[in-house]
Amino acid sequence: MAVICVGQSVYDIVIPYDTALVENQKYRVTRRLECGGGPALNAAYLCAVWGEQTYLVSRIGEDDYGKKIKRILLEAGVHLEYLVERDNIETPYSIILSNSDNGSRTIFNFPGEVQDKHYEYPALDVDVILSDGHLPKLSIQAIRRYPAALSVLDAGTCRESTMEVAPHVDYIVCSEDFARQYTGKAVDLEKPELCREIFGQIKEINKRHAVITLGEKGLLYEADGELKHLPAYPAKAVDTSGAGDIFHGAFAFGLAKNLPLLSILKLSSMASSISVESLGGQTSIPALDLVEDKLKERER
Numbered sequence: 001m002a003v004i005c006v007g008q009s010v011y012d013i014v015i016p017y018d019t020a021l022v023e024n025q026k027y028r029v030t031r032r033l034e035c036g037g038g039p040a041l042n043a044a045y046l047c048a049v050w051g052e053q054t055y056l057v058s059r060i061g062e063d064d065y066g067k068k069i070k071r072i073l074l075e076a077g078v079h080l081e082y083l084v085e086r087d088n089i090e091t092p093y094s095i096i097l098s099n100s101d102n103g104s105r106t107i108f109n110f111p112g113e114v115q116d117k118h119y120e121y122p123a124l125d126v127d128v129i130l131s132d133g134h135l136p137k138l139s140i141q142a143i144r145r146y147p148a149a150l151s152v153l154d155a156g157t158c159r160e161s162t163m164e165v166a167p168h169v170d171y172i173v174c175s176e177d178f179a180r181q182y183t184g185k186a187v188d189l190e191k192p193e194l195c196r197e198i199f200g201q202i203k204e205i206n207k208r209h210a211v212i213t214l215g216e217k218g219l220l221y222e223a224d225g226e227l228k229h230l231p232a233y234p235a236k237a238v239d240t241s242g243a244g245d246i247f248h249g250a251f252a253f254g255l256a257k258n259l260p261l262l263s264i265l266k267l268s269s270m271a272s273s274i275s276v277e278s279l280g281g282q283t284s285i286p287a288l289d290l291v292e293d294k295l296k297e298r299e300r
């Protein structure tokens, strides 16, 4: 059984800072972190180090960043048979300025050239397909190829490619930014009727399941036909980059393990909260044991 993550692989260069930035100033950098990045890579890395048989369907160039990405993924045990390398494309990379005072980050993303071409998927027993919306054709093809698998869309922003995949998935797990861009309304937890309206509009896209993540305000989900709010676990954020990807990776993992939805959401939420307390996305993925221990502590 396996998890397939389809989408973007990125090489991240994270620079932490703790001062108010002013234009036309030069800042001396004493620390930087280089690691794997991109929503599909981060999620695939998590699923693999948490013990799932994981395949990454993505595209990188045959350049230095591509080689580094491959090394990181191989060490994690991600299956790379479907990670396509091309000598004529540049591996995507991001420069991330991370404010250690509050964890907020500014990402400059060089997307490289995305090639979303037809693909022969292998004969596998697949439990879960996670798409980050970057390779819509490959994502839809995977969903059709493995009809028994549960499919999840990591809907970070409401791009055309994300919307192409959205009607095909079992679960749309979207950010509040996506919800605002799509519905034109901002989630306000003080206004339950408005929340129900926004959630209903998101669910209409795929006519199945939806989750709206709200960062430090938690998330909205549905149980027994009712909209519910799950608060976030408290964290001292130093870098939120990749926190959403870690949420989605843990969500895919939980589905693969056949856990009930609320347990999946708690697992994902805790993994994401722990991750913001250290630098980087892929480098801040917590061990499964740690996440489970912290959850047990909270339930005591």
Ligand SMILES: OC[C@H]1O[C@H](O)[C@H](O)[C@@H]1O
Binding pocket: 010, 011, 012, 036, 037, 038, 039, 042, 093, 094, 107, 109, 241, 242, 244, 245, 281
């Ligand atoms: O979702 C965050 C990730 O995507 C961005 O492009 C960065 O690479 C980071 O790892």
